[in-house]
Amino acid sequence: MKIKIPGIMLCAVLAGSSLNGVYAQTKPVNTDAKISAIIKKLTLEEKIAMVHANGLFSSAGVKRLGIPNLVSDDGPLGVREEVKPGWGSANLKTDSATFFPNGSALAATWNPDLAYRYGHDMGEEARARNKQVMLAPAFNIARTPLCGRTYEYYSEDPFLNARLAVASVKGIQSQHVAACVKHYAVNNQEVERGRVNVEVDERALREIYLPAFKASITEGEAWTIMSAYNKLRGVYCSENDYLLNQILKGEWEFKGLVMSDWGGTHSTVAAANNGLDLEMGSGEKYDTYYFAKPLLDSVKAGKVSVKVIDEKVRRVLWVMYKTSLSSNQPKGSIATPEHGKTAYDIASESIVLLKNDKHLLPLNTSNIKSIAVIGDNATHTFHLGGFGAGVKAKYEINALAGLKNRLGGIVNIKFAQGYWGKYAEPSPANHNGDDFNKSDPALVDEAVAAAKSTDMAILFVGANRDYESEGRDRKDLSLPFGEQTLIDAVTAANPNTIVVVVGGAPYDIGEIKKNNHTIVWSWYNGSENGNALADVLTGKINPSGKLPFTFPASLSQSPAHALGAYPGQNLQVEYKEGILVGYRWFDTKKIEPLYCFGYGLSYTNYKYDDLHTDKTVYTADDNITASIEVKNAGKVNGKETVQLYVNKSGSKVERAEKELKAFKKVYVAAGQAVTIKLKIPVKNLAYFDDSTKKWIVEPGKYKLLAGTSSRDIKQTANITIN
Numbered sequence: 001m002k003i004k005i006p007g008i009m010l011c012a013v014l015a016g017s018s019l020n021g022v023y024a025q026t027k028p029v030n031t032d033a034k035i036s037a038i039i040k041k042l043t044l045e046e047k048i049a050m051v052h053a054n055g056l057f058s059s060a061g062v063k064r065l066g067i068p069n070l071v072s073d074d075g076p077l078g079v080r081e082e083v084k085p086g087w088g089s090a091n092l093k094t095d096s097a098t099f100f101p102n103g104s105a106l107a108a109t110w111n112p113d114l115a116y117r118y119g120h121d122m123g124e125e126a127r128a129r130n131k132q133v134m135l136a137p138a139f140n141i142a143r144t145p146l147c148g149r150t151y152e153y154y155s156e157d158p159f160l161n162a163r164l165a166v167a168s169v170k171g172i173q174s175q176h177v178a179a180c181v182k183h184y185a186v187n188n189q190e191v192e193r194g195r196v197n198v199e200v201d202e203r204a205l206r207e208i209y210l211p212a213f214k215a216s217i218t219e220g221e222a223w224t225i226m227s228a229y230n231k232l233r234g235v236y237c238s239e240n241d242y243l244l245n246q247i248l249k250g251e252w253e254f255k256g257l258v259m260s261d262w263g264g265t266h267s268t269v270a271a272a273n274n275g276l277d278l279e280m281g282s283g284e285k286y287d288t289y290y291f292a293k294p295l296l297d298s299v300k301a302g303k304v305s306v307k308v309i310d311e312k313v314r315r316v317l318w319v320m321y322k323t324s325l326s327s328n329q330p331k332g333s334i335a336t337p338e339h340g341k342t343a344y345d346i347a348s349e350s351i352v353l354l355k356n357d358k359h360l361l362p363l364n365t366s367n368i369k370s371i372a373v374i375g376d377n378a379t380h381t382f383h384l385g386g387f388g389a390g391v392k393a394k395y396e397i398n399a400l401a402g403l404k405n406r407l408g409g410i411v412n413i414k415f416a417q418g419y420w421g422k423y424a425e426p427s428p429a430n431h432n433g434d435d436f437n438k439s440d441p442a443l444v445d446e447a448v449a450a451a452k453s454t455d456m457a458i459l460f461v462g463a464n465r466d467y468e469s470e471g472r473d474r475k476d477l478s479l480p481f482g483e484q485t486l487i488d489a490v491t492a493a494n495p496n497t498i499v500v501v502v503g504g505a506p507y508d509i510g511e512i513k514k515n516n517h518t519i520v521w522s523w524y525n526g527s528e529n530g531n532a533l534a535d536v537l538t539g540k541i542n543p544s545g546k547l548p549f550t551f552p553a554s555l556s557q558s559p560a561h562a563l564g565a566y567p568g569q570n571l572q573v574e575y576k577e578g579i580l581v582g583y584r585w586f587d588t589k590k591i592e593p594l595y596c597f598g599y600g601l602s603y604t605n606y607k608y609d610d611l612h613t614d615k616t617v618y619t620a621d622d623n624i625t626a627s628i629e630v631k632n633a634g635k636v637n638g639k640e641t642v643q644l645y646v647n648k649s650g651s652k653v654e655r656a657e658k659e660l661k662a663f664k665k666v667y668v669a670a671g672q673a674v675t676i677k678l679k680i681p682v683k684n685l686a687y688f689d690d691s692t693k694k695w696i697v698e699p700g701k702y703k704l705l706a707g708t709s710s711r712d713i714k715q716t717a718n719i720t721i722n
């Protein structure tokens with residue numbers, strides 16, 4: 001397989017001081033020629049040093065030529081603090097950063113502009129910390145609600161994923177910091193992630209699991225990508241010729257650098273020849289890495305060609321010319337008020353109003369003298385926790401502090417702990433995890449007393465970042481820490497109880513839905529978490545978040561679980577549901593979930609009218625422009641996300657009942673109406689044909705469905721494709 005790097009003719013004006021000639025030019029230079037010239041000067045040993053780690057987050061440059069180390073750092077919640085070998089905190093005073101809301105929170109905003117701002121601001125922070133690569137965004141598809149990293153990722157839908165991924169990548173890279181999109185590919189569970197083999201049919205791979213990666217490369221032009229830990233079709237992703245050489249570097253013409261996940265490389269010759277460019281890991285014996293001495297030996301033995309090594313070095317240097325060796329580098333800044341504002345805006349648009357049957361929200365503070373704020377999640381912070389990436393937040397406003405900021409002096413706020421959110425790994429010592437799931441009667445009594453003595457209770461339950469973590473999946477969908485007992489007791493004590501559930505993934509909140517009239521969903525919502533939440537509860541912000549994934553009524557409804565296709569057997573997991581992931585499954589199989597994809601209420605209500613298209617008959621190269629009027633029929637201003645799904649009936653292949661093909665979030669003032677336009681390129685209606693390996697736009701009739709959620713379809717329109 002031939003790998004091509006399309007001609008890199010980037011002209012840069014490189015100003016500044018000389019570092020042995022690497023960027024001493026003040027005249028425009030041809031980066032391609034520059035890189036070739038550098039490669040000619042390098043010894044084989046120097047080249048090998050550039051393709052494997054020399055530190056936890058770095059790989060070597062070449063001092064004598066003024067080529068710096070390539071330094072990365074974790075996202076996606078913000079720029080991770082400095083760590084020592086062994087991953088312990090370096091305890092610096094200079095690495096506090098902005099904590100941005102988690103991935104599924106960002107996805108719940110349905111707002112690519114916010115994804116761009118997230119990327120932009122995180123890029124500025126990476127710059128200020130002198131990082132050239134941000135290991136973000138992460139957007140593996142939420143195939144099972146149990147995946148421990150669902151909170152880092154975006155959604156169950158490839159289109160929503162793609163729009164957010166492209167915007168995040170562009171934002172990060174606007175700061176001359178490389179985005180590293182991850183984890184490529186089909187890393188959809190944490191159970192046995194380092195060994196499991198994924199068998200997925202080609203159509204599902206192309207239609208569900210790859211689109212956001214493809215978009216982030218071809219549209220977002222991401223400069224780096226991280227191969228996943230798992231195997232695809234029997235081959236580790238880090239040495240998978242099909243994924244790396246054929247699809248990524250071949251079909252998508254990826255010009256940048258493929259790095260392994262940490263410790264995710266398993267061979268020298270196969271990985272080198274099949275497309276991996278840079279081996280990263282946690283082990284400190286860097287000269288024993290597959291891409292260190294063993295690679296040098298393999299080149300000497302003729303098993304890996306010098307050309308293959310040069311190609312990797314070319315890609316490393318290419319990323320450097322976009323980042324550390326680029327011209328006009330922005331200076332960067334860290335934990336600024338502007339970044340705090342971005343974190344606030346994301347948080348405030350991410351919160352999902354699930355139920356408001358008694359119109360208790362927004363809070364009417366003229367009637368409320370006292371509030372009992374109950375539950376560990378009212379004071380818990382989420383910037384750190386669990387295994388994997390976190391942020392040493394410069395600050396994080398918890399929910400209680402946010403409520404006090406907004407209501408202190410107006411309302412008397414009483415806090416009761418309610419439960420302790422202390423997760424412990426299942427072990428015989430804690431009765432296999434049962435202990436942390438028991439409620440504490442004394443804390444429940446104290447909470448009940450607080451709820452009884454106040455006008456209203458706001459109960460903060462859900463999970464935290466110890467409970468949801470990289471490296472493991474949840475055992476089931478139930479709420480942890482004995483919370484249901486607390487919820488029942490407090491609800492019985494005070495009928496004016498509002499339940500705020502915090503989590504990054506779907507949970508079984510069926511009991512709450514049944515018994516409680518007011519439910520709010522919130523996330524690991526960044527530095528401004530409490531302020532944003534208080535503003536939503538008090539009505540300063542009209543909630544506009546929409547669920548980025550389906551909440552099943554039970555785990556057995558969910559496709560991978562219904563089919564016994566999770567977490568696999570004997571280290572094999574077969575994606576038996578094919579393309580029917582998330583709402584595609586629920587809608588096609590006519591299963592009623594607890595809350596559907598795209599669901600979220602507001603303090604106002606929107607009426608949709610006059611969905612129509614610019615034409616009724618299209619050909620394969622056309623764009624469909626659909627217009628729809630959205631009217632804010634209530635009394636408060638708000639933002640609404642119009643979701644446009646497409647249905648193809650009578651198809652000759654299996655089709656999902658509907659697929660999201662466009663969406664737009666709009667501001668609509670109370671009493672006003674706006675007309676919005678949504679564009680769908682006809683080619684996006686194609687399915688992937690397994691036998692010919694081609695995208696095929698099937699002629700015939702299609703239905704456009706405009707809704708406020710995947711199940712609340714307000715308007716439809718018919719079109720024909722010739």
Ligand code: BGC
Nearest residue numbers: 074135182183261262388389
């Ligand atoms: C994770 C990556 C992360 C890397 C470095 C791995 O365990 O899967 O997402 O970027 O560690 O921390």
